[in-house]
Amino acid sequence: MDSLTQIVLGAAVGEVVLGKKVGNRAMLWGAVGGTIPDLDIILGPFISEVDALAIHRGLSHSILFAILGAYIFGWLVDHFYKSPYYRWIAVTAWSLFFGSIAIGIVTVGIQNDNYWPPVIAASLLLGFVIKWLQRRYSDGSARLTQASYRDWRILFFWALLTHPLLDCFTMYGTQLFAPFSDYRVAFSTISVADPAYTAPFLICLIIASFFRRGTRARRQLNWAGIIISSLYLCFTVFNKIHINNVFERQLAEQEIQYDRCITGPSILNNILWSATIENDSVYYQGQYSMFDSSPIKFNPIAKNHDILDGNQDDRTIRILKWFSKDFYNIIIRKDGRLQFNDLRYGTFRGKGGGENDYIFRFIIEKQEDNSYEMQASDGGPAPGEEKEMMTSLWNRIKGN
Secondary structure, eight states, X not given: OOHHHHHHHHHHHHHHHHHHHHTHHHHHHHHHHHHGGGGGGGGGGXXXXXXXXXXXXXXGGSHHHHHHHHHHHHHHHHHHHXXXXXXXXXXXXXXXXXXXXXXXXXXXXXXXXXXXXXXHHHHHHHHHHHHHHHHHHSSSGGGOOOOOHHHHHHHHHHHHHHXXXXXXXXXXXXXXXXXXXOXXXXXXXXXXXOHHHHHHHHHHHHHHHTSXXXXXXXXXXXXXXXXXXXXXXHHHHHHHHHHHHHHHHHHHHTTOOXXXXXXXXXXXXXXXXXEEEEOSSEEEEEEEETTOOSOOOOEEEEOOGGGGTTOTTOHHHHHHHHHTTTOEEEEEOTTSOEEEEEEXXXXXXXXXOSTTSEEEEEEEEEOTTSOEEEEEEEESSOTTOHHHHHHHHHHHHTOO
16 A cells, blocks of 8 residues: 555554553554555665565565564664663654655745745744754653553554555555565455545544543544544455456456456546456456446457567566566567556556556566566656546546
8 A cells, every 4th residue: 555554554553552651652653663664665776677576565564574573673662762862862863854844845845936935834844843842852751651662562563564464455466475475465455545545544543643642532533543444445345346246247248258357446446447357369458437337348458478489487577477467468669668568457548559558567678688677667647647647537437
């Protein structure tokens, strides 16, 4: 799921585990724990594009990492609060955090030729932060916590574990059993970003944070967010079962023979779904909105696997095939390079064609030693087409 959702989930889990003892610090460290698994992306600049693809949602999203990470991060936080330099570390960390936000605000203003409002906003933010830091850390009372090393260990275990468990419900795939298996768990019931899941959860969490720790209202609000989001997640599971039945009926009625089929929701909703159907010779792509009144149109998409004949065992090709679960086709781009399209995610309009029609695509190029190298990856509309694609998405969600 997206970063905001994982932060909210981690914060809520932290509140459940330690909120009664340490208040909003439980939310803070839960949010940190919920973010840690996705920090595997920082390896990107130091490894190849295809290795970065293989590593993401790998070991850092495993059960083993949650177990070992709980001991490591729990120990670090426990020693952080016991350190004689705790106040200085905390003040420095908060200053860097809010300072980065202020710099970002000013940078956005400069880029938009609107200098003074961002400067004023950044100055007000920094003034508030300085006052807050003085009040919070000047007397040393903020150092006191009732949490033990065991408490922090439990908090990080659940924060680190719930992150990949939620990711398992998306299409991307999560290596939950790494390093013992590279199998990627993907239930494909919810989009990687879905406001219907995140928004109620976030609202309940924010309101809960304003109540004093240990109060009944705080506990109930936090649990309300967890329960509402969990019920919605359960809805997506049953909705997928219903959607699968719809696609299967339509395929039977249209007498389309197939070997396998994969379905998934489109971005930001659970109403519009796409299906990729494969038989021996071709793929079919179809879209279905819960508001549709017309039969599903299945558009054929050529596999073009023969373009890779003799290179199926190339390392880059093997990783891309593993990543896409063998739902892929190949096209030749206008610049002569090859494009490997992950068809699990479908296409923007339910049919292939141009090189930018595919939602998840990888550009690969043959090297002098006849091996392939992944040059770039794209997930989303081409630059400049975002508004058009969002408009098309909204119109398609409303039904045909």
